[in-house]
Amino acid sequence: MGIEVVVEGLTKSFGKQRIWRDVSLTLPAGEVSVMLGPSGTGKTVFLKSLIGLLKPERGRVLVDGVDMVNSPERDIYETRKKFGLMFQDGALFGSMSLFDNIAFPLREHTRKKESEIRRIVMERIEVVGLLGAEGKLPGEISGGMRKRAGLARALVLDPQIILCDEPDSGLDPVRTAFLSQLLIDLNAQIDATMLIVTHNLDIAATVPDNMGMLYRRELVTFGPREVLLTSEEPVVAQFLAGRREGPIGMSEEKDAATLAAEAAAPRPQADGPRAIVPQLEPSPGLPPRRAVARRRERVLGMLDRLPPAARTAIQRTYATGGTPGVPGAPGTAGTAAATLPLPATGSGT
């Protein structure tokens, strides 16, 4: 089972430039979480801080009792073996073939025999669909293949925490959809805690149990997916709809004058009600995700503290498609609607 990751009051700057401050969140054990954010809001920096590659000035990241920020190097190295990280462009070793790249963690950290290594590596290569390319050098394959090879390498030590840095960048929509399914299948198989950093809306809508968003040097929100998907926060609403109208501008954030002009102009309310797409299920033949039951309990327990829109959405999800065994969640029992229409988010204050 995956490990819980607790982040407390994390603050990171490069020189005078503040990246984000006071980020606190908990990645629940075994669940899939997504961190959204416009380009350049320090999502990758956040990932690297989680594994202790970058050192934030303040705050803690607790993994299994080890603080990845302040603990001794030795403990951090030891804890890192529980992580698998998929880099944006794979970060494969250019001088090694794909096979050797994927075998690297095994050869470094285990005393397995070469035949056993071969078996494990080929298994992972098959999972990410790279059979036949194992002899190639990273320079000889496409970006998408490099990414998948990077994922295979991240998986080879059976990590308990998997971090994915923009798994979709450079992939076409079909491959992205396959990758989303692959991530969910993985979660069902190894029950690892997963954090995906992305700005892809399809992944955000279908993959995670929990969602957060980084914007304007802060964590806007983090919680069950319904909270963010129904959020009326202007930044979140604009981002999820992919609109130009809203606080997010081309460079960073818009200035007051532009915002006022926008507010004065008639609003093109074309996007209608936002719908919550049901979460992906593991492929047929795979065990159910154990995280689902745990999440249900956790989310229902915190229901009172959630905003009303999110509460309704959660109740509907669990009332309709919910796992059997847990008696009917309180609230409206919607008919078997897979897609739930929700009130349009306002342009709000």
Place this chain on the structure above:
Amino acid sequence: MITGALRQTGQLFALAAEVARAIFRRPFQFREFIEQFWFIASVTILPAALVSIPFGAVIALQVGSLTQQLGAQSFTGGASVLAVVQQASPLIVALLIAGAAGSAICADLGSRTIREELDAMEIMGVSAVQRLVVPRVLATMGVAVLLNGLVSAVGILGGYVFNVFLQDGTPGAYLSSFSALAQLPDLYISELKALIFGFIAGIVAAYRGLNPRGGPKGVGDAVNQSVVITFLLLFFVNMVMTGVYLQIVPPKGG
């Protein structure tokens, strides 16, 4: 500006200390060490030999001409041998190690750094210092020591040939003045110098390689800087070591 320079210096020393500690940490990367050793040896042996012949000859000619004017031709051999063993040889080794091996190490580590390979390695719980830097530094040290022996021998031979054939020196005088002036500590200090120069060259190359500034151009700049910084450091350290040696080891002839 000054704090920046001090910070760089501090980080360089921190890396040196980390490498020194990691040398004794298991597992030792034997394979990487052998590969690097072989690589460094293969790029430095031939140039070292080719440089040391004319270098030995120049010293022999220069010293020969001087001793002739002073009327001390019989000491040509000893003087030129001491100059070759104590000064010329470690410096030739240093230049080649820094220029050929150091630049290659710096470029290799630098390009890996900007491709995030080293980050990936750190994330997999493998220390880049232990896995990559330690074998390289040890290899530069080892090759430097062995190369120093080669350069000394070839340089002395070159000096001998030029002295005997071009300056009409006698083989007997060359050899006897050699044994009259030279002593074993001269060889020790020569090898010690080579060892330390190898360490410095390896550390500086690794330090610049691990911290390139921005993209591919940054790697090029880093290689350039690593060679220049190494040269500066080596000549300075050489001066200090020579000064200390001359103070604490009494000359044989005196």
